[in-house]
Each structure stands twice: as C-alpha cells, then as structure tokens.
Amino acid sequence: MERTTVSYDKLYGYMANMLEKGMKYPRASAEITSKVLVEADARGHASHGVARIKMYYEEVEGGKNHPEAAAEVVHETPVSLVVQGNSAPGFPTSKFAVEKTIEKAEANGTCMTAVRSSCHFGMAGYWAEQMADRGLIGWAFTNTLRAGIPTFGRERLLGTNPICVAIPIGRKPHFMLDMATTTVALGKIEVAARRSGTMPIGWAVDENGKDTTDAVEVAEINRSGRSRYGGQLYLGGATEALGGHKGYGLGMLVELLTAGLSLGAPTYDTYVERCDICHYFQATRLDLFGEAKQIQAHVASIIDRIKNSPTAQGQERIYIHGEKEFERREKALKEGIWLDPATWLRLDDYADRFGLEHLVP
C-alpha cells in the first residue's frame, strides 16, 4: 500500500519518539524538535520538515550537536538576553530563548536576544509566530551553513541567513514574512539539479564567481564541500543592476545581528567542531505605540487594501505573507500531511537504523 498522507498528531508523536529513542534526545527536546519539523511539513515547507532527520542525525553522530546539553543565559538586562546554547539542539535552545524573550518583553515592553553556540532551529517562522501568538511583534534571524557568495566574490562565506518578522493583526494568519536572503533556498537548486539540471541565471555562481545555470554542479559543490568556491547568490542576483548588493547586504545584516552581537561563530566558522549556529530574536509589545487593538486593526486595514487591489493580467490573487502557509496548514490538519515518497523511505531507513517500527498512516 502506497503511503501518501499522515495525520499531524501521528507524525508528531512518531517523530518525537524517533528523536527520543533513536537519537537520545531528552523527551522535552524531542517534542519541540518534532513539533517544529511537523509544522514545516504541514505548511508545505518540506525542506524544513521531518526529512531533516538525516541532517540532525549526522550532526549528533559527528559530535557537533549534543542532545543532552542545555542552553543557559550568560548576559541579561531588562530588555536583552544573551543565550549560550552549549551545542544543544537548536529547537530546545530556541524554545528556551524565545520563552524568556516573551517573558521579558511582556514585563518591560521589548526584549532582544542573541544566541550563540546553538544548532539549526528549523523554520524561522515558527519562532516569530510564538511571539505574534502572544500579541508581540516577533523577529527571528539565524545564520546557517556556508552557502552564499558576497556580491563580486566567489567564496561561500555567509549562510542563506533568513529574515523573519511576524506582526499580529487581530486575526490569523499574522503578517509573516519568512525569507532566506538568498534568491532561493538550497533545496530549490537540488530539485532543479534532479529535474532538468539547469536553473535560472541569478540563483548561483560557479567557482570563478561567474553566473551559471548548471544546477548539478552547484548542488554537488554545496553538498560535497569539495570546494569553498561557488555557491548561492543573494536576492537580486549577481549584479548591482538588479540589486544583488541589497540581498547580500541583508544577508550580512543577519550575520552581524546573530554571530556579531552574540560573539558567536560567523557562518564561515560553523560546523567545524560543533554546529555553532547563532540566532537573534526580538519581541516588542504593540502597546508601546498606543492602543494595541487599534494598531492591529489599522495594520489589518493596510493588508486588506493591498490584498484586494487589482491583479496583474493573468494573475488571480495577491498574496499577503503568511497566507499560503496558513491555508496549507489548515488543509493538512483536515486532510493529513503529505510527505513525498523519498521522505517516507528516509523515515523507514532511520526507523530500521534505530530498531523502531515503520510509520503507518
């Protein structure tokens, strides 16, 4: 029988168990990790979903991610925190950091939190959403692994360095911008490599820093790490004509707010001994600026005006950031989460490795 979809709760329980039994995550760490992965699959972001078990397993096996470790606060003011992740998984560390950030923002109006020595925290949107769910403006940035090339450069030094900001508007979905600062996510180049072998100009450059459409070559370099040259471009592409220097600037900004403020490892020093990933969170109360409900209604009215404006010829709808993911999640809660065949096989593979049962929908 071919497996296609699985219920949210079943997938969540299965993954939490796999992380706990197979990878020795403490129960609470296994739960939050499973939660964020399943949320990504429910929103249609398979690139950040349960298939990532492979990456986390390899990190743990390689001694870069220490499931038994725990994060701690190493610096604190009424409106800020610095969290040392101690190489614990990025999920419990981010949960710890975001909960403390929310607590301080609720008490003092705002809180900014820099996190160092963490690991991959999954989809940035999950963390910003926790803050927005509490009525706060939520910011979540992270550096990642070497992927991106500075404008006019050729060495992969920065990450895909996402920017995520969630603004609560009194109804769901929140306004939620969650974007890699590179043109596309690495996963898209891998898909292009598998399908046609080519990708559009503007996604990546080769080892000489020249524009390339060869997705196979770029995906291979990125995966194998055989060369430190060649990799992804930032939003706007390789040239200043279409604003590539702006995307690169946004990637830099994320790097400086995460690794810079936390005194942590920049992307080019990640995944050496440890994961050494850095994050930055910010939560801000709306009533810093007046009556929160009135502000939410005003923000919602701006969103509605944009959303209901005339579409371009041939287009049916103008999207607001966060809507697509919200709608896919609603559907997945009703109809089950769809996993692609490769993901089903990967889960089986790890179940076998850990001596666990296969997932049955």
Added chain:
Amino acid sequence: MERTTVSYDKLYGYMANMLEKGMKYPRASAEITSKVLVEADARGHASHGVARIKMYYEEVEGGKNHPEAAAEVVHETPVSLVVQGNSAPGFPTSKFAVEKTIEKAEANGTCMTAVRSSCHFGMAGYWAEQMADRGLIGWAFTNTLRAGIPTFGRERLLGTNPICVAIPIGRKPHFMLDMATTTVALGKIEVAARRSGTMPIGWAVDENGKDTTDAVEVAEINRSGRSRYGGQLYLGGATEALGGHKGYGLGMLVELLTAGLSLGAPTYDTYVERCDICHYFQATRLDLFGEAKQIQAHVASIIDRIKNSPTAQGQERIYIHGEKEFERREKALKEGIWLDPATWLRLDDYADRFGLEHLVP
C-alpha cells in the same frame, strides 16, 4: 565659466539660506534640511541631494508641508515614542525624533520610535548614522510616495520603502545598509528614460501588471500620476522564481512598521491633503549584549573576513555596505561636491524665483 564642484561648507550655507529666505523655513529647520541634502550629494546620491529643492518647494506651495509647524511626542514609554509630525518638514521632525530616540536608548537600553504626519526625510542613512555615531545600532525606515506594485498586482500602492540599518564597528565607516526595497530607485528609471529609453526586465511593470522595458512610459506614469496602475517592482522582480515576493514582503514590512505602528497614513494615502509620510527609528545599545568594544571588534572581524575574500573573475573588490558612500564623501570634502549641470540650473532657477544670488563656487 562652467560650474562643476562646490565646497561642502559653501553648498551647505547656500542651501540653508535658500530654505530660510526663499521658503520661510525656520533657521534650525533650514540648517538640518540643508545638512542632509548636502550629505547626500557628498556621498554621490544626487537623487537625494540639493536638486530635491524642487520637490520640497512644490510640497510647501501645495500646502502639504508646513515649514512653521513643529513635531511633538504624543505617546511615550521607557523604550518607545510616537511622534506626530504635524506636517512639518521631515528633516526637523526626524532630527527631533532621532535625538529623543538616542536619549531614551542611552538611558534605557533601546528605543523604538514611530512617526506619523511627517514629510520626506531625505536619505535614510543620515538618520541611522546619527545613532551609530553614538555607538548605537540605528534603524531607519520610511514609507514614501506611491511607486511600487505588490507581486501579482498592478496598482502602485506601496513606496520604495527603504530599509536602513547602521552598526558601529569601532572605526568608520560603520556597516551601513541603506536600500530601497524596490529593485532600483525611481531616479534610475528616469535616467534610463532619458538615455536609452529602455531598462532591464525586473525594474517595473506596465498598467496591466506585465513586465516592461519601456522606461519612458513608466517614468511618465509615475511623474504625471495620470494612472494609478503600472510602476516599480520590488527586489527580486515580477516573479517568484527570482524572489520578487521577498522584496515585496520587505516593502510591506516597512509599510507596517512605519504607517502601521504610528497609526499614520499608508503610502497609498500620502500626498493627498498633506505629505503624511511615516517613519520608524530604533536605537539599541551594544552593551545590551556584553562589552561594547568587544562586540564592535568581533563585528569588524566578520566584515574584514568578507571584504578580504577572493573576488569573482573580472572583479577587483568586494564592498561592504557604507564603504562606497564613505569614500566618495571623503573625496568630496577634499575636492568639492560635484553637481551635475541640471542641478546647477535648478538652483539658479529657484534663486531667481526667491530673488537670491546664484551660487558661485
């Protein structure tokens, strides 16, 4: 005798006098306005320089900008401010808002300030730099006039909505990202219209929301306002393939932080009765995250690593954001500020109108 360059001090004094005598700006307002305009010309951003006298004059004449008005604080917490600009020029209003933001950040760690009912504040970088000069991370966002099209839309509803963040690194220049969230500034489309008449795909769409290379048409629509359809695209262009939805998301984010939080006018309602422009400033002390000097040195080391990495074939240098402007400014301070012939003529035109002497270098 052909006029080409003029000294910083002479241009500054001349413009301050023109604003005071010709447009009845109070002396202090004339000085800060002149200062920011001259700073833009010194940095090679003629689009935000003294040639803008025309725009400000027309605003004042049209009753949209009230030089005699003054901004006031209408809401305040230990870490935030809301400023009502009362349609005073954007420069004294931003000076007032940024000075208060700095004061509160120095006292309480951080301050976020939303400003409504302001006018155009010139180059965003000037304001973020004031904060960075005091050792603070400085953020400056603003909405603008109708220019940009949401992805898949065709109505100009949002502005070029710049994002500017300055991070002090213990030496000049600061890291300073200052970018319109549209692919290019409107001025670039006007230059393309004058020169070749065409522009690259990805800068703008026509009245039907379709890609266009016709710079003349787009510049004309924007200038004349004869149609509310057609206009500039956001970073990443028209399609999701190159990330146009990300640039549009950044433009929206700026709109919601400026007009949204301040309860002010969204871009699509600006320049009706008044300018009604909104800004957002944030200043944050580095020592919220540890020893400020150590953080600055760490951030500078990341910048140096990127800057000194190998360049792409055919490229000579990797730039860090803020360097080009800083170097041009240093040169202009030594050799004078170069103004193009059209700007010299424009200054003469307004001098004649106001009964003032022409500027002599």
